[in-house]
Amino acid sequence: MINRSNYSDYFMLYADGELDALQMQIVEAFVAENNDLSAEFDLYLETKITPDEHISMPDKSMLLKPEIWDTENLTEEQSALLSFADSEGSKPHTTNLNIEAEWSLLQKTLLPAEVVAMPHKEKLYRKESQRKPIFILYAKRIAVAAAFLLAGMFLVEKMTTNETISTPESIASVTETPEKPKETPVTTNVPATNTNADKDPEITPVNNVPGKTVPVLAQNTATDHQQKPAELSTGTTNAGKKTEYQDNIVNPDHNDAITNVASMRQSNESVIQVKNQAPTQNILQLKTNAVDTKEIELKVNPANTYTANVVTEVKDEAAVAEDEAEYIYIVGSKVKKQKFRGIARTINRGIDKIVNPTKRQANVNE
Amino acid sequence: MTANEYNICVKEYADNVYRFIYKNMRHVEDAEDVVQTAFQKMWVNKDEVEFEKAKSYLFTIAYRQMIDNLRKIKRIHHKEEMPEMILGSTQQSNPFLKKALNEALNTLTDTQRHLVMLKDYEGYSYAEIADIMELSESQVKVYLHRARAILRNYLVSKENVV
Numbered sequence: 001m002i003n004r005s006n007y008s009d010y011f012m013l014y015a016d017g018e019l020d021a022l023q024m025q026i027v028e029a030f031v032a033e034n035n036d037l038s039a040e041f042d043l044y045l046e047t048k049i050t051p052d053e054h055i056s057m058p059d060k061s062m063l064l065k066p067e068i069w070d071t072e073n074l075t076e077e078q079s080a081l082l083s084f085a086d087s088e089g090s091k092p093h094t095t096n097l098n099i100e101a102e103w104s105l106l107q108k109t110l111l112p113a114e115v116v117a118m119p120h121k122e123k124l125y126r127k128e129s130q131r132k133p134i135f136i137l138y139a140k141r142i143a144v145a146a147a148f149l150l151a152g153m154f155l156v157e158k159m160t161t162n163e164t165i166s167t168p169e170s171i172a173s174v175t176e177t178p179e180k181p182k183e184t185p186v187t188t189n190v191p192a193t194n195t196n197a198d199k200d201p202e203i204t205p206v207n208n209v210p211g212k213t214v215p216v217l218a219q220n221t222a223t224d225h226q227q228k229p230a231e232l233s234t235g236t237t238n239a240g241k242k243t244e245y246q247d248n249i250v251n252p253d254h255n256d257a258i259t260n261v262a263s264m265r266q267s268n269e270s271v272i273q274v275k276n277q278a279p280t281q282n283i284l285q286l287k288t289n290a291v292d293t294k295e296i297e298l299k300v301n302p303a304n305t306y307t308a309n310v311v312t313e314v315k316d317e318a319a320v321a322e323d324e325a326e327y328i329y330i331v332g333s334k335v336k337k338q339k340f341r342g343i344a345r346t347i348n349r350g351i352d353k354i355v356n357p358t359k360r361q362a363n364v365n366e
Numbered sequence: 367m368t369a370n371e372y373n374i375c376v377k378e379y380a381d382n383v384y385r386f387i388y389k390n391m392r393h394v395e396d397a398e399d400v401v402q403t404a405f406q407k408m409w410v411n412k413d414e415v416e417f418e419k420a421k422s423y424l425f426t427i428a429y430r431q432m433i434d435n436l437r438k439i440k441r442i443h444h445k446e447e448m449p450e451m452i453l454g455s456t457q458q459s460n461p462f463l464k465k466a467l468n469e470a471l472n473t474l475t476d477t478q479r480h481l482v483m484l485k486d487y488e489g490y491s492y493a494e495i496a497d498i499m500e501l502s503e504s505q506v507k508v509y510l511h512r513a514r515a516i517l518r519n520y521l522v523s524k525e526n527v528v
Binding site for chain 2: 066068069071072074078079082083085086087088105106108109110111112113114115116117118119120121123124125126127
């Protein structure tokens with residue numbers, strides 16, 4: 001029981017809150033009966049320290065451990081934080097989540113940057129489609145240039161051929177160089193029935209077409225058992241052309257029928273053919289594939305008389321020129337100019353279609 | 367789109383598309399074929415494709431092509447395990463975290479992994495991903511959140527404390 005000798009112990013227990021309610025009432029009643037001790041009782045009560053409510057531990061949320069989320073039922077706060085991690089929303093303000101810890105955790109789920117180079121990437125690059133026609137343009141120019149060049153070559157060649165046939169100088173060159181391989185004299189076996197060897201053979205035109213046939217002068221200086229050349233020449237045509245050929249014919253002793261075909265090129269197109277079809281008849285043919293086709297037949301009769309048949313299809317010079325104007329020679333082939341123009345036009349259209357499709361479309365629209 | 371712009375796309379996006387496809391298919395030649403096909407289609411349709419939308423177009427074409435290829439592969443090789451790590455030489459300095467994240471990615475479904483890659487690698491928005499993967503925007507959001515939460519849970523699980 002509390003009295004004036006032990007009241008200090010009870011006062012301290014009261015201040016520490018160690019007394020129950022009945023004991024506290026007994027202490028309070030004792031202080032009321034002894035007013036001289038009330039001041040001392042108040043001093044004990046003032047020694048009691050009360051906690052400061054405003055003081056809290058900073059970042060104590062960092063001490064919290066993350067919980068496993070229910071992925072099938074995410075809360076709004078969790079979804080908001082995930083959206084923020086996906087850069088699709090603002091940072092949520094919530095007290096139920098440890099934002100900083102969760103944010104730090106979600107940052108770790110983001111896939112880190114990684115460089116992966118695609119192999120053979122250079123295969124994917126493409127060139128500008130507009131650059132392709134440049135080659136085509138060049139090809140077009142080259143094709144045109146080649147066509148002009150071929151045409152020019154043809155004309156020069158044609159002119160040269162005409163000059164070779166018509167000029168006396170060219171004739172002389174032909175007759176003066178019979179030993180050339182291309183101008184090798186044709187030799188054939190002629191039966192030894194030429195009893196009139198001392199005579200100059202008569203060569204008369206058999207088929208003399210008016211206006212087309214050219215008289216032929218041929219000389220055979222061969223005698224029996226002698227090998228002398230027989231000269232064959234064609235005269236002037238009605239177009240004023242003059243062509244002269246020379247051939248050497250040798251009469252052998254035997255009578256065997258021998259067919260000997262040889263050629264002597266007067267020009268690129270002229271061919272002289274000599275045929276001995278029978279012992280009694282020799283036919284010398286001169287054929288030319290030039291513009292004016294000629295055929296000469298030289299017949300040697302048993303009586304040792306020579307006849308020459310010359311057929312010419314020499315056209316009028318103007319007509320020939322006109323015909324030639326309609327053709328063009330490409331790589332040795334004779335092509336009609338009109339056909340060539342049609343081909344060139346088709347090629348041009350194709351190139352234009354590739355080079356400038358928009359322009360073509362615009363033309364079509366117009 | 368001009369040829370020059372197309373070539374810029376090759377230079378800028380080919381690696382990105384290839385990375386996305388390769389990470390999902392995990393096969394070099396197949397990924398290369400898919401990317402080449404995507405660029406080929408873009409070249410064929412270059413007049414209709416705007417340069418500004420070329421990247422999205424490429425990813426869309428490549429993604430669809432990849433899905434087709436994956437379906438074919440799955441028909442042939444059922445449940446074939448792909449032991450190869452998804453994450454290659456990354457800038458992740460923590461090798462343990464990289465390993466854990468790689469394992470976490472393997473727990474995702476194909477669609478979830480595609481979503482995460484398109485978001486994290488390419489930074490596409492929900493709307494753009496929805497266009498590429500032919501999903502609604504809300505589906506993308508829900509699926510992606512779920513995928514991210516799975517990755518998160520994997521990392522915080524007691525076996526993978528980071």
